[in-house]
Amino acid sequence: MKILVTGFDPFGGEAINPALESVKLLPDSVSGAEVKWIEIPTVFHKSADVLEKAINEFRPDAVLCVGQAGGRFGLTPERVAINQDDARIPDNEKNQPIDQPIREDGQPAYFSTLPIKAITKAIQEAGLPASVSNTAGTFVCNHLMYQVLYLVDKKFPFVKHAGFMHIPFMSEQVVDKPNMPSMNIEDMGKGVKIAVETIAEYFGKSDIQSIGGETH
Numbered sequence: 525m526k527i528l529v530t531g532f533d534p535f536g537g538e539a540i541n542p543a544l545e546s547v548k549l550l551p552d553s554v555s556g557a558e559v560k561w562i563e564i565p566t567v568f569h570k571s572a573d574v575l576e577k578a579i580n581e582f583r584p585d586a587v588l589c590v591g592q593a594g595g596r597f598g599l600t601p602e603r604v605a606i607n608q609d610d611a612r613i614p615d616n617e618k619n620q621p622i623d624q625p626i627r628e629d630g631q632p633a634y635f636s637t638l639p640i641k642a643i644t645k646a647i648q649e650a651g652l653p654a655s656v657s658n659t660a661g662t663f664v665c666n667h668l669m670y671q672v673l674y675l676v677d678k679k680f681p682f683v684k685h686a687g688f689m690h691i692p693f694m695s696e697q698v699v700d701k702p703n704m705p706s707m708n709i710e711d712m713g714k715g716v717k718i719a720v721e722t723i724a725e726y727f728g729k730s731d732i733q734s735i736g737g738e739t740h
Contacts, residue, residue, distance in 0.1 A: 598653030
């Protein structure tokens with residue numbers, strides 16, 4: 525099988541993005557699956573264009589998109605993406621859509637088809653903090669997660685599993701951010717690799733059922 529993994533370029537004034545740096549650490553083969561990583565621009569719609577081109581060329585069986593969520597403590601596979609762009613800050617090309625649908629003909633929301641509970645459990649068992657997230661925000665991360673699931677729904681049925689995972693700031697990014705959680709890049713790379721291993725292990729299978737909900 526083939527797994528495509530994406531990581532965003534730096535945004536929001538940061539010089540580095542742990543999403544991109546972590547996916548760069550992936551080997552070419554994980555658990556028997558061929559792995560390809562690509563860099564994605566932190567730009568509304570252009571991000572999806574780059575992803576669509578890569579899917580057309582690589583024709584993966586699964587897609588994992590990775591993004592930075594500064595302020596989170598652990599690795600967080602996302603449950604759902606909503607059909608809404610609502611940018612608190614401009615993207616890397618100064619676009620700042622407010623309350624705009626991502627796809628006029630798309631569903632109000634798409635749920636991840638990755639084994640998010642199994643991924644979370646596997647990362648935790650490796651000694652790293654992880655939890656299921658129920659919001660991917662309304663910036664380019666949610667945009668790309670929605671777009672990949674839309675594309676799978678409308679155009680690429682050969683992609684059997686697709687979704688998104690957020691990771692924290694790198695340690696280097698919080699030197700000037702007191703009390704902000706972070707993780708070293710080696711551990712984040714390990715977590716991303718575990719996520720890819722779990723996707724391969726659960727390919728064509730149902731996710732596990734485990735407690736991972738929130739009260740608010």
